[in-house]
Structures are given as C-alpha cells and as structure tokens.
Amino acid sequence: MSNSVPSLETRRSSASLRGESTGIRELPVVSKLIDTSTCIGCKACEVACQEWNDLKTLKTEQVGTYQTMPALDAEYWNLIKFHEQDLEGGGLAWLMRKDQCMHCADPGCLKACPAPGAIVQYANGIVDVNADMCIGCGLCATGCPFDVPKFHAKTGKMSKCTLCVDRVGVGLEPACVKACPTGCLQFGTKTDMLAAGQQRVKQLQENGFPQATLYDPAGVSGTGVVTVLAHGDHPEWYQLPKDPRIPLSVGITKSLLRPLGLVAVFGAVVGSFGHFLGYGPKTVEKTPDAGPDVGGAKKPDGTPVAAAPAAVTVGPDARLASTVEDVVVGDAIVRHSLVSRVIHWTVALTFFLALLSGLPIWTPIFGWMAGLFGGLAVCRWLHPFAGIAFAGGVFAMFVYWLHDMRMQAGDWGWILPKMITYFLRRGGDDPNVGKYNGGQKILFYLVALLAVLLLATGIVLWYPLTFAAIWRQVSWVLHDAAFLLFAVSIVGHIYLATAALPGTFQSMTRGTVSKAYARKHHPRWYRETTGDK
16 A cells, blocks of 8 residues: 555535535545455454454354354444355355445445435545434435445444544555455555456466456446456355446436426425416405305204304304304304314424425435424434324324215316316306315325325335335335425415415314305305305
8 A cells, every 4th residue: 555645535425415526636546455266254354343443242143154244234344245156067166255335436325315424435435424414314225236334223323334444544554454364355546456456357367267357346436345256257146236336216316306306396386476476366255145044053954053052153262163064153154173173284284394304304405404403313303203293194184084075076077177277267166166176185185195105105214224225215216206296286285275265274273264255166065055055
C-alpha cells in the first residue's frame, strides 16, 4: 500500500437530492484483493475483525459446513463462506470466500438510504455507515445487491464492514489483511489490486483453471473488494450474484416515483386552486320548502319523530350532539352522526400524522418536517404506529359506511361524463343522486384498498430483514405508489369538501347540511329524507 494517507473527505452522502459527487478532486481509490484460490479457511480474518472493531462475541451455529455463522450479522461483519461443489467430469471443489461489504463504486445502500449522511462514500471509495445519522429503516439492505447491511436490534442501527476506515485513514491496512497468513488478502489502490488480481488469474488459467476470472462486477460500477475466482464461470458457487445490480425498486422509487409524485401532488394543488379561480364555489340557493311541515324532526318517510330525544331537538346544540342520521331538524338534515364524524376525523388526523412523519423519510425536500417530531429517528418510530392507527380508522369507516356506499346502476352512469360536466359547471346535477354520488363511492373504496396496501407493504418495510429481498423491493415501490395516489386523491377531496362545495365541511363538524344543499347535491336523498316529492 502507498505511504500516502488516503483522504476521508466525503464524496457522496445518502439522501442528497441527486446523489451526485461533491465535486472534490479525484483521489486514488483503495481496494482489497481476495484470492479465493489461496484461502485456507483459517478464520484469522474473522477474529481480527471482531477484535479490532470491538464486536460482540456471538455463539457459533452448525450449518453443516466449517462456516462459523449462517450469514453476516450486525455483530459479525466478516465471514468465511464454505461450499462443497461436485465438478463436471468428477472431482470435488472445496470453495471458500471471504464475505463482507463489497464497497461498491455505485453503492445501492447509499442510493436507497433516506437519512441524510447516514451512509457516506469517502473520496478513497470506502462506503461507511454513520450510526449517529442512521434511523435503522433497513432500506440500505433493500438497495444492496449483496445483502450485506444488517440491523442491530439493541442499537436500532444498521451495521456492516467499514473496511477498517479508521486504520486506512492513518495509512494502515484493514485488520483482516494484517492477520491473513497466506497472502490471500492484499490491500492497496484499486489500480494496483486489479493488476495483481489479473496476474493471479493468468496464473490460474495456465495451471488448469481456464475459467478463472477477477470478480469486479460492472453492474455496480466495480467494487472496492475485488475477488479472484478459480471457477469464474460459476460465481454462484462462491455465493456471489452473477450480475449484481442496484435493485430496480431503488431507481423506480428514487428516480421515478419521487419526482413524479412531487409533480402530481403539486399539480393537484395547483389544479384545485385553478379550478376555484375559474369556476368558484358551487353555491346553492335557498328556496321555500315544498314538503310537509318541518317545524320538528322528521323521519326519512316524512312522519314526525315522536318524543324526539335531545340529540335531534331543534337548535345548534342538537346538530352537535346528533346521533341519528337522515333526520330532518328544522331547516337542516342530519347527514353525519356523532359516531360517523368521530370515525372520519380519526382517519383524517391519523392520516396527516402518518403523512407528516413519513414525508421526511420519503424525500429530503421535506426533511425540515422531521423537526416537528424531534428528528428523523423519531419519525421512523412514529410513522408505522400512525399508519396502523390510520388503517384501523379506515377499517371502522369501511364497516360503518359500507351500507350507504354500495354502488348502484345510476352511480356508474354519474361518473362519466356527468362528473366532468359537474366540475365544469355545465350541469351534471343528477336528480337520482342519493346520499353519496358515484365519485364519492369510488373514493371510499379506493381509500379502503389503498389503506390495506399501505398497511401490508408498511409491515414489510417496518421489519425489512424479516422478509425476502424481492418482497422488500416490491413493497417499497407499492408503498410509495399507493401513498402518491392517496395523496393526490386527498388533495382533491379536501378541495371539494371545503372551497368547492360550501356546506360539505360543516357536515363533518356539525353533522348537518341545509335542505338547499341536500336538494342541490343529493336530490334523491333529500326526497327520501324529507318526503318532499
């Protein structure tokens, strides 16, 4: 290794908006060479790693080979993997490989990590975890094609090999290289290690291993740990992926869904504002009531309510306390009971709690929101619980409102094209619209479906290392996609419930709407409730 001390200046950091280089001057990249053909499985490197990094001593597990542990662990960063392979044409190969973080030139862990500065790549190529910034979300493991980062249950942080960055930073080789007795491990600049590796590959090819190769996969732009494989045509024998690449889910969520989502949500807000400027609120004119006497509370069939309880007596207090829906109270109709309103606002409040705690994790653009809760680590803890509460509220809402939300023939006909003319203020008022129109019912089922999807994928993301990599990757994409669709829908819902249709918001605070509102927007429900034909 060169006598010069490699720079530990950060080249790239996780959760930057674009993940581009910091623009520092290029410096020699360090690398470790592993020659699997000379490894004797002595495990001196394992011991050296544990001792230098002050890692906890773990109980070994018998897995049918001489391998110490089944896999890497948050307290075990360096593991000699054993594999017995029957060769074509007879013979047995006893293959050993030092498993650790590969320190990719294009690190999937860094690209996937949502916490600013939790994963950094130094100018010398080493990829390191900053435990102080790590929130333990596990997305780095989802982004790693080698399945290296592990979650530490006690610290709540992710952990992996650091390539002994503390030693390298003062001009020393990693502890494992220092301890290796056979020369299987070498350390130096990437250029020198590639040259040494190619020389060893040539020797192997000349001595009966024509498929020998140097494992430095281009799919991750090369690795900081290059490996000599005697059976290079079968990297899977060494438990290495043939063509490792950053999972597609990272690119979809970071490069597609995030910018597309920001545009979609912003577009929904701007579109709502533009619609209001262009068309204004849809007002109703109060006309004389043509129905029977409504001086007191009436049942849906128009008959008086005998001995009406306090909940439906005339007056503002009755509107606040009402527990019976579809009942006439003076010049108003009870649209939402107290139970209905409690469920609705529970869903709304838990949604916004999940939203505000999740946005800082989703993109650094909203990182400032983390301060509302005490930091990003608190958001990571709070977000799943808020999501569970939200899903519970949606379930209660689904059960409570399902009867009123069943689609009828007229509902499908209202959605298109009547819905368009309705928004363009060119008519669209349908005399057959009941208590909820087709659009409201579609939103109801969409919210229920998205809540289930968010809960299921959220559980996988909450405990990422419990599930297979493919489930983590799919869940990440679906969770983000479901959130974006939900967010855009809620923007429209809020607009329609406030500025666009005055009186709607009041129905979820007081529980009542005016007869004029009911007659205008839900005429069939108005007729059924008041008996006004």
